[in-house]
Amino acid sequence: MIDLATLSEEALDTLITTRLALAGVDLAQLPEVADPATGVPTRAAALESLRAFLVQTVPQLNAWEPPVASPEAAQQAAAPLLYPSIATAWAPGSEGSVA
Incomplete structure (x- = not known):
């Protein structure tokens, strides 16, 4: 199993964009600049949040075993x-x- 914490940001971004593309989600649709009127996250903010989720939450979920x-x-x-x-x-x- 790959330790996600050891991957570079580029590798994580590639993993994220590929998985989302397979699900039909295109992060290129997100704006480059924040728009306070709509609250839509920027592409960079979305990738940062998804990287944090992959590195912190996914390993915890994967390690869970029933008591x-x-x-x-x-x-x-x-x-x-x-x-x-x-x-x-x-x-x-x-x-x-x-x-």
């Missing part, structure tokens, strides 16, 4: 994974099940 006593209970209490476990391939009724 349970056993590994079996932890598996049940954990948040769902993006990809199913390799173990589901061996579960009865699963497509590709060996049993």
Whole structure:
């Protein structure tokens, strides 16, 4: 896993703009100069805030584990994974099940 705190600002900006572009968000739409009438953040302010979020908050969220006593209970209490476990391939009724 990459330690986000060790990345340069340029690398973080590239990561942020790429992820946002994949989601259809274009930071180039934000103004270069602050407009107090609208309160819209500048591009630089948005990137600064997103860099801080990546470096400070994401590692804390990633390190969270459910407070349970056993590994079996932890598996049940954990948040769902993006990809199913390799173990589901061996579960009865699963497509590709060996049993």
